[in-house]
Amino acid sequence: MNLLDELARTDVDPALVAQVRALLAEKDFRITALTHELAYYKRVRFGKASEALVGEQRLLFDETVDMDLAAIDEELEGQAPAKRQRNRAGRQPLPAELEPIEHRHEPESCQCGRCGADLVKIGEDVSEQLDVEPARFFVHRHIRPQYACRPCETVTAAPIPPAVIDGGMAAVGLLAWIAVCKYLDHLPLYRIEQIAARAGVPLARSTMGEWIGRIGVALQPLADRLAELLRERSCLHADETPVRQLDPGSGKTKHAYLWAYRSNALDDGPSMVVFDYQTSRAGAHARAFLQDWRGHLMVDDYAGYKALFTAGLTELACLAHIRRKFFDVHAASGSPVAEEAMRRIAQLYAIEQQAAGMAAPPRLALREQHAMPVLADLHIWLTATQLTVATGSGTAKAIEHALKRWPALQRYANSGSLPIDNNAVENAIRPIAIGKKNWLFTGSERAGRRAAAIQSLFATAKLNGLDPARWLADTLAKLPTCPNSKIDSLLPFANSTQA
Structure with a gap:
């Protein structure tokens, strides 16, 4: 006999007992329904339905189902009369290099609540939570006192530090943030404008477009030098992916291609990726990029590469x-x-x-x-x-x-140094293939070439274990005073700019 049956035998209002029965029955029904739904989602998440999807479809599918599983589990916990024991996977350790912010939680009193004796510390329990601070905008105020020499009637002040954009209001950190948002996170400028607006900062798309255009010009020599160093390697990967380019005057888009060239991961030295934006898939573009380079080239079976192998290059098949x-x-x-x-x-x-x-x-x-x-x-x-x-x-x-x-x-x-497949360059292209679903098309051939140059530097930075945003901010600060003879020191290699 359960508690409700006991209550029914007492003087408790029968209507109240019936109401409680109905509420419990409704809760039991809800728990059963959620349990069945949870089992269904687990079958979908880990069964053949998910295996049928490929590439980015699978990633998006998994993300959605994981969210739904967590939501159902949370609802079940709210419905259960007692706290449910969750089956959690082992928590991943947080990166040791993250700045810790300590919060000490001391008891309200240093005396025992029962006998009044002084408490003695015997240890401490430490737990960690990961937090994030969204884009934080702040102002660098440069103050240059001016000093006068009365006898000479002259005025002396510290020189204005050189900058990539003379007289611009954007510091290198802001420029790097915008470039990363656009070329790594694949956010159009109007979305970056909205993010800044939520923080109360007006960043006009036209202004950001001007900044990107200027830093693209400033970074182009680095991208050109990266391509020169890449052509010094004896084995390369090559692949290409289609992109859409706006066709001025027609209101439509046309086909363009982003050609990708990557160093062999089995080589010594830093890894490199160079993207070359072209308006077609003609094999002449590969010949123009490689110039007089001779070595082993890993490619798929695209006919555009065939002329290269008759000209002295050695073909590797994937x-x-x-x-x-x-x-x-x-x-x-x-x-x-x-x-x-x-x-x-x-x-x-x-x-x-x-x-x-x-x-x-x-x-x-x-x-x-x-x-x-x-x-x-x-x-x-x-x-x-x-x-x-x-x-x-x-x-x-x-x-x-x-x-x-x-x-x-x-x-x-x-050979002991040639690759078995072309996955290395395909992995380099994959983020761009995902990103183009956001930006849809390039506005012009010049925009495509600028994107290719910046993407080359960012992708190379990631391959060498660098934070692209930190690398770019550091590089933009050094670039105005760096002589051409030392340009290699600015390239995104771990041994050149940052550890």
Whole structure:
């Protein structure tokens, strides 16, 4: 017999008991409904529905479901009569370099509340919370006292510090913040204007546009120098992604392309990424950028690169692209041939994982001992299997693609310093592919080239473990007085500007 049944046998108003029963029944129903909804979202979050999504779709899907799961869990906690025990994942430690702000919480009295004796400290409980301060605007007031010499009838004052924008009201920190918002967070200027307005600061879009134009010109020599240093490397990655460019006069947009070139991650020295904005996908743009460079070039099978390899460059084929074609076939039809191909390719990637962190000589020894036999077996298997599959089928096309690129595909295994795939440059392009969903198009070819230069510097800073905002603010402060002979000291490499 429960408490309500006990109450019903007493003199308590039956109407009140009925009302309490109804409220509890409603609460039980709500808890049951939320529990079922929570189970459904967990199945969606971790089941096949989420696996069917790819790329940014999966990221956005996961974010939304995680929010819904947390909201349902919070509602359930509010409905439960007692505090529910949550199943929490282990909390990630907070970065040690963050500034701690201590808050000491002392008891109201230093005497025991029971006997009045003095309390003795035996330890302390420490908990941490992560907080953030939104963009904080402040003013640098430069005061330059003026001193007069009466005998000489002269006036002396400290010189005005040189600045990237002479006479401008924007300090380097503000310029760096706007550039990061625009080119890393992919916020159009009107959104940055709204963020500043919420803090009571008027930042007109036209003014910010002028600032971006000026710092783009100031940073262009750094981007040009970065491209020169990139062409000194013996192995590069290359890829391209389409963007939209406004077509003046028509009110429409047209195709343009952002070409990306990245240094080999297995090379010694700082990593570099250079973006080259062009109005088409013609292979002539790659030839113009690379100039007389000769080395190993990792690319996909785009025909625009083919002329480069007849001119003396050595082609490297991307194993990830080969695998992707088999993956698509397996996802569409469950092909056992495609599954076997992916299994064999996975062996090659497992060998590369073993080689992670190795110098070139031991990596070459590992590849010769393990990767070369796997590649040889894969080639024999692909050649034999090609005769057994239907001509023109997806499986046949995937095999044909792999065999056609085989010389370039296996070339990496003969070296200890060549990459196995083109993922490094694809990862560099990915943030821009996400960002262009915000800014939609570039306003002009000049705007595209300016964006490419600034993006090159930011992406290189991130690859070298630098905070792009700190690097840019520091660079803009030093740039006006830096001679051309020391321009390399301003490049976004960890050993040149900041640790």
